[in-house]
Amino acid sequence: MDTNELIQKLEKLVPRAVLEFKPFGRSESQAVWIELGALLKVAQALKEDQSFRMDWLENLSAHEADGALVLTYFVRSSITGRSLFLRGTLVFENSTSEIPFVSVSSIWPMAKPFEREISELFGVRFEGSEKEGKELLPNQWSGYPLRKEYKFPTEFGSIAHERTKIGFEP
8 A cells, every 4th residue: 555545544534634745855755744633533543553553653853833833753663664754733822831732642652752852842731641840951941942932041050051151142
């Protein structure tokens, strides 16, 4: 079954979830842009349907583009070796607010560390995934440093921020 047939099957399994599909960067792989409100249903279909058997979340990444957060789920079947990239966007209410979103860790348990990292650095609150405190940033850190509008402090805990020493404005 080729990629187009798989996407058509996904559209039948989860109606109105697939928004579009197009090449992923310069690769031959396809990125399937989905309605993130249907993410759990899509993930469940990809894992359980025999056509897909996408049982492995290789990576979950995030980046900010045009005032929205783009989430990319890199999923693979350990049985067939087939891979797929799911993408969708979350919109910020404002530059400092958390974004509530659903966790896929109940379907792909390996999502937990990826979700914790995105939570800390971008401010996405993954509902259904236990939060165990900060792992990357100090507990006293405020804000989400990978958001484009984030203003780095000039110092943290009496340590001057390195950008101020080399002439960059924080």
